Amino acid sequence: MTMPTDHRKNLLKIFQSALAAVNGRVCVRERLKERPLPGKVYMIAVGKAAGAMAQGAQDVMGGNLVDALIITKKGHAEPLPWPVLEAGHPLVDESSLEAGRRLLAFVDRIPKDASVIVLISGGASALVEALPPQISLERFQEINRWILGSGLDINDYNRIRRRLSRLKGGRLAKLLYPRRVLCLVVSDVPGNDLRAIGSGPLVADEDLRRPLTLRKLPDFITEVLAHMPPAPAPDDACFQNIKREIVATLDNAKSAAVEAAKELGYQAMLEASFISGDALEAGARLAKKLSNSEPGTVHVWGGETTVQLPESPGRGGRNQSLALAAAMMLRGRDDAWFLSAGTDGTDGPTDDAGALVDGGTIARGESAGHNAEQALARADAGTFLEASGDLIQTGPTGTNVMDIMLGLKMTSGN
Template sequence: MPVGPRQRLLEIFGSAVAAVNGHACVRRYLHTHPVAAPVYLIAIGKAACAMARGAQDALGAAVRDAFIVTKRGYAEDLPWPVRVAGHPLPDEASIEAGTALLEFSARIPAAGRVLVLLSGGASALVEVLPDGVDLKRLREINRWLLASGRDIAACNRIRKRLSLIKGGRLAELLAPRPILGLAIADVPGDDPRVIGSGPLTADADLQRPVDSSGLPDFVREALAHGPPAPAPDAECFRQVRYEIVATLEDAKRAAAQAARKLGHEVVIEPEFVSGAAAAAGARLARGLLQSAAGAVHVWGGETTVRLPEAPGRGGRNQSLALAAALVLRGHENVWLLAAATDGSDGPTEDAGALVDGGTIGRGTDAGLDADESLARADAGEFLEASGDLIQTGPTGTNVMDIILGLRTKD
């Protein structure tokens, strides 16, 4: 039976996500770069369980103990306890996990080797706060950051200044033990200083006063309590080896390979799609309408949404897709998929959406207005009514977002 365009795009997206799965990537790296016993494992992030399974498969009994924390709903059965905590907003469980991380680190013998596995979400899931900053204030700051429309690097620039484990401070805590850090890159440029707010990475920026322009008073007040960070030439960083095992470019290449296997020409777009989600969606859709028929276009990136005071349901990919659908309205031969590779678009259980020329009509028939939905940051409600949401569940990875476009012949 012939496979239609929608199913083909979903299959291509699935192949992209599978190529950067944390289990496979960590196992593959450790098979070729084994770590001698005794190994003490620290895994933090949405892909923590998948990455820990990869380490277990590769190292077996060499792993003597493990500390694992992931997002609620993302836990898996492992030989070690798995903690769950809040994301995108840290919660009491995040603070408890921070205390447990300190205790776990203190128990690692001097002869132990530490394997740290980092993936998206790590900044919220574990925290140790300095004196003068409490959980209530931390949540207030994170809520403001998430609504501000700032990108992840700008958000983490604030977060790491308010932490006793971020900004290289975990490396300082674990010193002098040798550390291997393996990360799935969920940030533009695959910058280790930004992934998980850089717990193992030297950051010269932390030696300079923070640029407080545009920050509300309560954020500035909290930053005054920020602890000192280790200098870039500190001894603790000499024992750290850091490798990135999966990236957005890896996922894009896998998407392209899957599309070719389905018989399509492929255009891997070099642009990193960023900025306002709705503007990006409209721009990509206009380009897609003018593109050659039959080719699958592959983009990657991470856009932002500036939230109103009472946002509705949705995330950046849903906003991007709905804005694209407005441009594609009435065109029967064009499709656009925008989805988060971690399976969770914003604070929702939807990965994103796959829209076409009939999306707006279907949602309008259900009594909804697409422009109003975008203005309310409520794209998810419209896309549910139009039947265009994508659900994948936890994927065991997070390399930001994949966007796929296809126009067939009239």
């Protein structure tokens, strides 16, 4: 008979299988093995998976890589024979601006007749930036803090950030022209919209040519939008030499999770809906569906929710809040387990990927003196989940395709 502890371990195995399927090194290596780039090539890699993706290119291209610049999140660097810059995330900081200066200088050094491979993954929007001279770092950080706490979804978030950058919204394409460019992308946005991944540095964006139609923006954001740098038109010649391909997506990770669940002997249900909106509502909704499902079934969801932050948020991120909300619905059950975690290995401004909860989570946290409802209200789910022993730590994963949620229902006592 499979013990409950084995079910927890199996959910973690399924999650790890999902991560392996979208690992940046593996995905870039396989793409370049199928269709290698000829001749000498320069490389730019930006994002949380930049180091892993650059390793994949190095595995195939080796000495054909003339020079490279890698920009990634602090703590996500990989050993590589080229400069690896670690910069701020989720807020742009001085290191992000320094990365922007280094990127502009690197592009200037690339011969006009050279080929360039650009590797982009989630996090690129914050990790490298070049601002218009009228916008200070302090004002830009104020804008980003407001957006992060506003509950705006990632698409609207990026619509604002693309307008305020000298690199995003196709502007890097203009800087690289007339060089030949292959852009390989690990997608971290709904619908795999290339304009939104890394804020679309190599993609034409018609939206930038229209007024921004978001309601309730504070005056200080409306004022700085007047200083938006010019962006290339969709028919600009700078886009003619650029080829773009997505090499890893959330759907790839979900499919791998389904296969892993089946190999472990479970039934598997691939949930097509994209999980978005408020994390607390999503956690309760998914836990309810899990509770009503057939025993022996693993549900595989994916998406990206939001958390409305109080003035002084505690420890945690959207996955921890979602998991704790699910745990409240599962309280007292001995037949259900639920996991929610970021595929990049981080959840909010923490080093935890998320959490794996069960029917005993609330009791364990309460016995340590914590209150789940208060923790959720304070955006402090991480403190409760640390006490209950349910946090997940993976370290940097070499990928970033949003969040995975897994639910397992068994018969009671199994």
